[in-house]
Amino acid sequence: MPREIIQLQCQECKNRNYSNTKNKKTTTERLELKKFCPFCRKHRPHRETK
Numbered sequence: 001m002p003r004e005i006i007q008l009q010c011q012e013c014k015n016r017n018y019s020n021t022k023n024k025k026t027t028t029e030r031l032e033l034k035k036f037c038p039f040c041r042k043h044r045p046h047r048e049t050k
């Protein structure tokens with residue numbers, strides 16, 4: 001099963017704080033997760049980026 005490594009980018013400061021994997025066949029939409037950003041020092045929505 002091909003699993004793609006993706007980066008999760010803070011939507012406020014645009015820093016890439018997290019990496020994750022996703023299955024391209026089962027997840028077609030962009031991932032968006034609420035994660036703690038150490039640069040904003042707050043929880044922010046993080047979106048998938050390459």
Ligand SMILES: [Zn+2]
Pocket residue numbers: 010011012013014015037038039040041044
């Ligand atoms: Zn941030």
